[in-house]
């Protein structure tokens with residue numbers, strides 16, 4: 001989207017008094033990310049090339065810049081989580097398709113749950129910009145992970161063969177590897193990292209109505225080999241991997257979606273300001289001003305909730321899982337509502353196929369499903385809220401705990 005004031009200036013800087021650990025250095029890094037995104041997008045030709053080629057180039061170029069940036073400082077886990085959520089917000093502000101422009105994304109599952117050797121290898125690959133997809137959903141419904149039918153069987157000579165079919169898989173052709181969820185021979189859900197070029201993978205692309213930046217579709221697995229080293233979270237540990245990953249990932253999705261709504265808000269407010277200034281509109285109607293004020297408040301309130309959820313996960317709070325489920329649903333619903341209302345304020349121009357507002361509205365629709373369908377998330381949150389509290393709510397393991405076992409022992 002084309003904005004006059006940057007996202008950092010307009011949306012993030014005003015939050016500083018309520019985010020006391022958001023320092024000048026963080027603001028400078030976010031502003032640099034924004035400048036880098038603008039520069040790289042302008043330098044990466046759009047015409048002719050599929051969107052995903054451009055997005056992957058942006059991810060790799062940003063990875064290069066992050067590698068040579070030594071100004072990250074000594075942040076706590078909670079501050080790092082806040083900074084990541086705000087980086088997601090900045091990316092979403094420019095285009096929801098940039099949701100994987102920075103960070104390990106689904107590769108975080110490998111960094112947290114892989115064997116030491118696998119983690120070491122993937123740290124290098126992810127730092128270089130490799131992208132990781134997740135293959136969990138099946139035809140019977142993504143909201144019921146426990147019922148997946150993709151299975152492992154014992155392979156003569158060692159390891160397993162995996163057979164089954166996944167659907168609605170994003171980053172289908174761009175991923176360097178997938179984290180695949182399946183049932184082990186003992187019927188326990190297990191996760192493994194599978195290289196994208198592994199024999200036995202067959203892709204069936206499907207055209208999406210939004211979020212078209214990455215390819216999307218089915219991933220069939222026929223006798224795909226995995227060994228013990230490829231398992232994440234160990235044999236039968238798939239549900240814990242899924243739960244821990246999404247406790248951290250959903251607040252990022254929430255912040256990114258809100259960034260897209262903020263981008264639309266900035267664009268609509270700028271258009272209306274220009275129309276009033278040039279006399280095209282004699283004055284701005286009260287209903288328009290009310291919508292701008294209300295959506296501004298709603299986006300900010302939901303962003304602060306998303307940052308709170310990210311911090312809860314980073315601090316291994318026992319409430320993190322509940323918050324991240326609720327916040328993903330609330331934030332994406334908030335962004336979706338704003339994207340239904342805001343384009344109406346600028347008229348039919350917002351309905352043009354080449355309008356950034358049209359694209360944002362279509363893209364946000366995909367996030368109503370991806371990374372957790374909302375009625376399922378809120379229903380499970382309600383169930384948690386009406387269950388008798390366990391003697392002790394289990395704490396989530398943090399990324400640092402997983403990557404540094406000595407840290408866990410000390411905690």
Ligand SMILES: Cc1cc2nc3c(=O)[nH]c(=O)nc-3n(C[C@H](O)[C@H](O)[C@H](O)COP(=O)(O)OP(=O)(O)OC[C@H]3O[C@@H](n4cnc5c(N)ncnc54)[C@H](O)[C@@H]3O)c2cc1C
Pocket residue numbers: 133134135136137138139140141142143144166167168169170171208211216366367369370371372373375376
């Ligand atoms: C843009 C996009 C990207 C995605 N990317 C990925 C990806 O990378 N990897 C991946 O694995 N998946 C991906 N998904 C799939 C996504 O995770 C699923 O869409 C989501 O989990 C919901 O699953 P579903 O669509 O199968 O819906 P379902 O699980 O079928 O749910 C549909 C509706 O049925 C309801 N329902 C469930 N059970 C019952 C019942 N017993 N009675 C009545 N109603 C019921 C649900 O609550 C919901 O309202 C993506 C989807 C989209 C749209």
